[in-house]
């Protein structure tokens with residue numbers, strides 16, 4: 165049982181304040197949805213949680229159980245059990261997918277990973293996320309379609325089994341069938357993980373069945389509730405939550 | 408990405424122990440020195456005359472003022488001939504600790520370490536060597552050091568020696584022609600496909616891994632050979648000048664692949680003339696790496712002499728602090744239906760400098776030529792520098808020549824992506840750099856590829872601040 169606690173988090177990029185006091189708690193087994201207008205700071209929050217050096221934390225704190233996350237480098241955070249599925253995964257030419265997965269898995273898991281066992285496991289995950297096995301021999305995200313990138317992010321979530329994961333728009337640009345597959349797999353991963361799912365769409369809710377929905381506006385969480393919030397958003401938009 | 412700091416200290420490779428020589432000339436070069444070298448080697452007159460003539464060319468030619476800075480070379484401060492008693496030091500234990508640990512990091516097996524570091528002369532055991540030797544003999548393949556070849560195969564050597572790279576080709580080829588010692592000689596008879604990789608290791612004489620080595624490879628019609636020179640371990644040398652010449656004659660329908668893996672210590676000027684003649688339908692490949700050294704100037708070239716000949720250069724250059732890699736390739740299309748590709752990958756870090764300098768030439772009458780040049784550079788910090796100097800001289804309208812160049816920086820977002828998966832920044836950077844070199848590494852025999860990966864990791868040490 166793990167817990168990520170974000171308290172009064174203020175963060176900036178290039179001298180511009182983006183997060184203006186975010187408070188949020190996510191526990192193993194909980195599924196939180198974060199929604200809000202474009203530019204409200206969702207990806208910024210994700211990046212700050214994972215430790216992207218581009219963003220500067222001005223004040224506030226992030227704790228993973230008793231660990232001070234803000235004092236850790238991104239790789240240390242990953243090894244401590246944090247994960248981020250990127251909104252826009254970068255392409256890295258020359259870095260082989262399997263080699264990357266193997267390296268990541270061996271860093272994150274506490275035990276040494278067995279090569280053939282890992283290969284078997286990844287092959288199964290590729291099937292589950294509906295990506296061809298051939299992706300194993302490709303370069304990292306290079307030439308992947310939008311939907312393929314999302315599915316590959318999901319695969320990494322399944323492989324690395326983090327304590328807390330942030331999924332930044334993992335449902336954007338997916339076709340209907342894939343959306344269902346992805347949604348169900350996300351739901352499945354809850355057994356071992358606490359999730360913060362960022363999305364713009366209602367469609368995925370049926371599959372992921374959120375426990376909490378948070379609305380973010382201007383870098384602050386302005387409303388928290390259950391699935392009923394969706395209806396209000398649908399009818400009156402985010403404008404009603406403006407502070 | 409934060410500014411990167413490079414703590415790689417190449418001086419630790421520099422060789423400090425005194426070495427004993429059976430014979431060692433005084434510093435400096437003169438016609439008399441050249442005469443003495445020839446005499447010591449008991450060479451035929453033609454070779455002695457070849458050397459003397461070359462010496463005159465060398466004397467008369469100015470130091471080139473393009474490429475890297477060569478003006479600091481003091482030709483009077485160099486010993487042009489020496490014959491070590493054996494290896495470079497007597498005992499493995501006598502090597503500086505740093506050097507020994509580098510070998511350990513490279514993961515080179517115990518037995519090989521001693522040879523590579525110059526402690527022992529033989530790489531393979533006598534048994535393995537003799538087995539390979541016998542296999543080659545049975546095929547009629549000649550593989551020996553060039554000094555031996557001059558004595559044992561005078562006809563062959565005389566016919567081709569200095570014909571691909573003339574003794575007046577450039578100042579350093581002239582120097583090599585005057586004072587050369589060692590190097591490999593290979594002759595592959597008609598239609599023989601050499602079934603194993605020929606490695607410079609197999610030469611019995613360590614002295615042949617010299618400063619002024621001279622390699623000549625003749626691949627007869629329809630024959631096929633792959634040759635690999637060098638090793639990943641740093642070449643420790645007091646000698647600041649390495650001026651080698653490699654000549655390849657690829658006759659009709661033959662294929663030759665020449666792989667170089669070298670890692671020079673930081674005081675070395677590495678000035679090598681490598682050239683091949685590719686006759687009708689022959690295929691020549693240069694797989695070339697440039698690591699270490701103070702300055703490397705090396706432009707493997709192919710003269711496509713016969714219809715349908717093909718050539719391919721795949722090279723990588725890695726420049727760290729205080730290093731300049733001025734490298735590239737020349738493809739000279741002299742016949743119709745010939746094609747060439749050049750792929751050059753360079754990486755600079757810690758204030759290092761890489762330059763691509765290449766030439767594609769298509770003469771009048773060489774119709775339907777295809778040539779594609781691609782140069783990719785990766786810069787790891789703001790102190791480092793890379794440039795490209797691609798030259799094209801095309802005198803045939805229907806030639807298809809392309810040149811693509813890219814300069815990349817390792818993106819902060821790339822590093823963040825990889826570190827967010829638990830991979831430490833330095834390792835992530837190494838993976839990206841190795842990925843960038845992947846095309847080259849794929850060409851190496853497996854055990855070399857593994858060593859090469861480690862070598863890059865060592866060279867990248869401290870590149871993350």
Ligand SMILES: Nc1ncnc2c1ncn2[C@@H]1O[C@H](COP(=O)(O)OP(=O)(O)OP(=O)(O)O)[C@@H](O)[C@H]1O
Pocket residue numbers: 177178180182200201202203204205206207208209251
């Ligand atoms: N490097 C940067 N320099 C300046 N402003 C930036 C930078 N990165 C992000 N921003 C700004 O920060 C704000 C928040 O961006 P963020 O990506 O967090 O929004 P988001 O909520 O994820 O939006 P979307 O729904 O479109 O993904 C935006 O106004 C954006 O332009």
Ligand SMILES: [Mg+2]
Pocket residue numbers: 206207208251332
């Ligand atoms: Mg976003």
